[in-house]
Amino acid sequence: MKTAFQNLLYPKLDFLKGKKLLLATSGGIDSMVLVDLLLKENFEIAIAHCNFQLRGIESFEDQKFIENFAQKNNIPVFITQFDTKAFAEDYKLSTQVAARELRYNWFYELLETENFDYILTAHHADDNLETFLINLSRGTGIEGLTGIPQQNEKIIRPLLAFSRNEIEAYANENQIEWREDSSNASDKYLRNKVRHHIVPLLKDLNPGFLSAFQKTQDYLQQTQGMAEDAAIMVYQQVAQEANDEIHFNLKKLKKLSNYHSYLYQWLSEFGFSAWKDIYALADSQSGKQVFSPEFRLVKNRDFLILSPLKNLKETSEFLINENTTDVNFPIKLSFSKVDSVIETSNKTIFTDVDKLKFPLILRRWNEGDVFEPFGMDGKSKKVSKFFKDEKFSLAEKEKTWLLCSGNKIIWIVGKRADERFKVSETTKNILQIALS
Structure with a gap:
């Protein structure tokens, strides 16, 4: 297996050389074999071990085993303990999903804080087959049948091409010590049921089933x-x-x-x-x-x-004082006193300052809002009817802001001004309002 690992490593995983690697290490046979292989190839590694506190004293014995191994081999080691059952209950997750979320969150935290380049896990070909069968049983798209990727961004799985039998043979030949997880013998978890009952049957039907499965995954x-x-x-x-x-x-x-x-x-x-x-x-x-x-x-x-999905029911109101010249949140508006009206547009309006009641209010529209559209000679119209006539999508409606003076709408911002605040021949003070 060492030769096969080297043959795999250097064409496909040669980029790991010289990198700072964090190995997810449970103490089980798979992760201890991966540690041994990488040490023999002189990689710069550190060990990360999670104590999920799910198996009583056995969990702490696993932790001690890892600590002693790391000290004996002068390998940096990171240990953490999780109250996995409490986390699963709090977030209504299965124990396995909770454990996965906890450990990967911690791994990525170490990746960031300790400047590791990659996280390495010891998933192998049999793990891949089990994942395929579990996804198949649940109903999945093609991505659920393509299995565990050898690389997923910062996560690398160097043993994915090797079977459980090959890993066990290597461990025995090289006298590698490991810890046996007693929960692996239980059929409490779906993965164990697949491992103990379905996979052996498939391999019995076809001794080369695992190899054939790997080819099928390549095709998929x-x-x-x-x-x-x-x-x-x-x-x-x-x-x-x-x-x-x-x-x-x-x-x-x-x-x-x-x-x-x-x-x-x-x-x-x-x-x-x-x-x-x-x-x-x-x-x-x-x-x-x-x-x-x-x-x-x-x-x-x-x-x-x-x-x-932002806040679809946003009810916040933003006040705009009389001397304000610029608003940058939640939208960008500019206010300036001018001497005359130049060309208007949906993005720029001109209002009679003396008709305004400050502070102005910037808010979302509500059902029942009514305004008097500019150019309609004082005829009122529901804002919702305006939206319908303009063929606004639901998303466009929800992104629309109203600029108001008291309870009156000055402007459906960027869309239509209100007739009541327009500049007339008697207007003395003109305020230009622009959306940018």
């Missing part, structure tokens, strides 16, 4: 690459990015027989999971929407609009 990864390339090309044809939104043209998208697949490819990275609801949006009425934790997808006529 190539297929995923082609799918990603196709998704990029189609995205360029049907999507348009504007500010912090993405607009998907449904007329173009629905001409594709498999447009659901493209939506999945584009939207999964934004945390969406309600795929039936998303696919139904294409044929739903305007205004229907689907949410992920941080984003929203809304149907607006012939488009699906993706936008980040």
